[in-house]
Amino acid sequence: xxxxxSTKAIAAWSRSLHREGVTIGFVPTMGALHDGHRSLIRAxxxxxxxxxxxxxxxxxxxxxxxxxxKYPRQLRHxxxxxxxxxxxxxxxxxxxxxxxxxxxxxxTVPALARRWxxxxxxxxxxxxxxxxxxxLSLVQPDIAWFGQKDxxxxxxxxxxxxxxxLPGRIVVHxxxxxxxxxxxxxxxxxxxxxERQAAPVLYRALQAGASAIRTGERRGxxxxxxxxxxxxxxxxxxxxxxxxxxxxxxxxxxxIERHAVLLGVIRIGTVRLLDNLLVTARHRS
Amino acid sequence: xxxxxSTKAIAAWSRSLHREGVTIGFVPTMGALHDGHRSLIRAxxxxxxxxxxxxxxxxxxxxxxxxxxKYPRQLRHxxxxxxxxxxxxxxxxxxxxxxxxxxxxxxTVPALARRWxxxxxxxxxxxxxxxxxxxLSLVQPDIAWFGQKDxxxxxxxxxxxxxxxLPGRIVVHxxxxxxxxxxxxxxxxxxxxxERQAAPVLYRALQAGASAIRTGERRGxxxxxxxxxxxxxxxxxxxxxxxxxxxxxxxxxxxIERHAVLLGVIRIGTVRLLDNLLVTARHRS
Numbered sequence: 001x002x003x004x005x006s007t008k009a010i011a012a013w014s015r016s017l018h019r020e021g022v023t024i025g026f027v028p029t030m031g032a033l034h035d036g037h038r039s040l041i042r043a044x045x046x047x048x049x050x051x052x053x054x055x056x057x058x059x060x061x062x063x064x065x066x067x068x069x070k071y072p073r074q075l076r077h078x079x080x081x082x083x084x085x086x087x088x089x090x091x092x093x094x095x096x097x098x099x100x101x102x103x104x105x106x107x108t109v110p111a112l113a114r115r116w117x118x119x120x121x122x123x124x125x126x127x128x129x130x131x132x133x134x135x136l137s138l139v140q141p142d143i144a145w146f147g148q149k150d151x152x153x154x155x156x157x158x159x160x161x162x163x164x165x166l167p168g169r170i171v172v173h174x175x176x177x178x179x180x181x182x183x184x185x186x187x188x189x190x191x192x193x194x195e196r197q198a199a200p201v202l203y204r205a206l207q208a209g210a211s212a213i214r215t216g217e218r219r220g221x222x223x224x225x226x227x228x229x230x231x232x233x234x235x236x237x238x239x240x241x242x243x244x245x246x247x248x249x250x251x252x253x254x255x256i257e258r259h260a261v262l263l264g265v266i267r268i269g270t271v272r273l274l275d276n277l278l279v280t281a282r283h284r285s
Numbered sequence: 286x287x288x289x290x291s292t293k294a295i296a297a298w299s300r301s302l303h304r305e306g307v308t309i310g311f312v313p314t315m316g317a318l319h320d321g322h323r324s325l326i327r328a329x330x331x332x333x334x335x336x337x338x339x340x341x342x343x344x345x346x347x348x349x350x351x352x353x354x355k356y357p358r359q360l361r362h363x364x365x366x367x368x369x370x371x372x373x374x375x376x377x378x379x380x381x382x383x384x385x386x387x388x389x390x391x392x393t394v395p396a397l398a399r400r401w402x403x404x405x406x407x408x409x410x411x412x413x414x415x416x417x418x419x420x421l422s423l424v425q426p427d428i429a430w431f432g433q434k435d436x437x438x439x440x441x442x443x444x445x446x447x448x449x450x451l452p453g454r455i456v457v458h459x460x461x462x463x464x465x466x467x468x469x470x471x472x473x474x475x476x477x478x479x480e481r482q483a484a485p486v487l488y489r490a491l492q493a494g495a496s497a498i499r500t501g502e503r504r505g506x507x508x509x510x511x512x513x514x515x516x517x518x519x520x521x522x523x524x525x526x527x528x529x530x531x532x533x534x535x536x537x538x539x540x541i542e543r544h545a546v547l548l549g550v551i552r553i554g555t556v557r558l559l560d561n562l563l564v565t566a567r568h569r570s
Contacts, residue, residue, distance in 0.1 A: 137422065
């Protein structure tokens with residue numbers, strides 16, 4: 001397995017493979033790889049001839065007040081995981097390689113990025129959209145995998161790939177969870193032991209919402225109240241937002257017609273936890 | 286020569302050629318092709334194995350008050366010119382193919398796009414940057430040619446290609462002029478006969494500036510005044526801006542150290558005419 005540092009070298013690697021008719025699967029990450037990433041890598045390994053994983057803690061998607069400097073970095077460990085999983089190339093550029101002096105072009109997906117995480121983190125999705133455009137343009141994958149845990153991010157990426165005619169198909173891969181339901185995230189390491197025990201309340205709240213929909217509830221507001229009440233029972237948790245949304249536009253739904261996504265973010269201590277569930281309302285027979 | 290209408294088909298064409306090791310030269314245009322475009326096509330024909338020309342009057346780079354609806358469209362004539370010049374593919378998508386319902390991702394190059402044309406036409410360069418990103422991503426050229434006449438546009442494109450790691454090298458090709466110095470432009474057809482006779486004053490003004498630099502003038506303000514005075518002698522012409530700028534940042538220069546670009550836009554009747562000259566101040570011996 002090769003680790004590539006320069007943008008020119010990764011572009012050349014991709015070009016040479018495409019010239020041979022080799023298909024490329026791509027898993028973009030910020031490193032601190034866990035079983036969620038592993039599951040994306042395995043999906044890529046199964047579907048494509050060659051697999052590239054990028055490891056880049058993208059500064060432009062962090063606000064100055066956020067955790068950029070303390071975000072977990074463990075390249076050696078990540079390289080070892082990639083090697084075990086049969087990854088062909090780890091692309092781990094420096095910040096300077098990705099953002100040379102004078103670079104200032106930005107990619108924006110205004111409608112999809114406005115709500116939810118976009119409200120909480122105003123420049124976040126512009127940073128994501130810009131770096132994903134760069135990465136896809138460099139790696140030129142046939143397929144790229146994104147985790148469902150960051151659902152809005154995955155929708156922003158789908159939209160920008162379609163809108164800018166970027167290469168590759170975007171696959172959104174199911175969230176991997178701990179035994180108690182907590183969605184895997186590199187930020188879970190920030191939780192104290194006590195907070196960790198409280199954290200699964202988010203998944204329980206989303207499940208309560210999904211279960212209400214299964215038993216016939218269609219009113220967005222009622223489902224939202226139920227989810228909020230579930231989180232309220234956990235004293236360490238505060239709701240950032242819990243919402244019943246259209247699965248592609250992410251607009252709140254007054255009434256569920258058929259498909260919906262339950263989006264949730266809570267804070268436990270200083271940690272923001274994200275999760276979501278896709279639900280389909282079935283007609284009762 | 287093929288005319289391709291769909292984004293999928295042009296991407297497939299490009300992929301199949303790259304798989305064969307064929308190099309692709311690309312000339313993006315808004316059609317109404319003239320000898321300026323012909324000169325870009327010939328440069329592409331000489332440098333690359335295959336040549337694609339896009340013909341697309343991009344609505345997102347026009348303001349509602351501008352000439353989108355009356356912009357000259359003459360696909361048959363353009364196809365014939367391309368055929369004669371040995372173009373392999375004309376890519377002439379519909380607006381709906383380029384901007385399907387719901388598309389809303391935009392590319393912005395804020396610092397370079399702020400001044401000059403960006404001031405006169407606030408959303409212009411965002412439209413240009415977005416469509417060029419799409420076209421380069423679809424065609425995946427080895428080299429793409431842009432005319433020097435639209436100098437700021439060429440610099441915006443260079444910047445976004447570098448910043449977003451888009452495929453291809455950008456070549457800026459010298460302006461082609463009429464015998465009297467008027468830069469070729471598809472919008473020259475808007476000029477009445479009398480206005481057409483007045484139009485070369487812009488080139489004369491730029492030449493006066495360049496000539497002052499050759500004879501030792503280094504003060505930006507003095508060169509600017511000279512250019513403005515030259516245009517003032519033509520009663521049909523009004524100055525939009527005439528400026529002495531750094532050739533890559535496009536910031537105004539108080540003093541010319543070595544390289545500069547003289548940027549000029551005048552209005553004659555309702556028509557805005559653009560032109561520019563690159564100049565190098567030589568040390569006197």
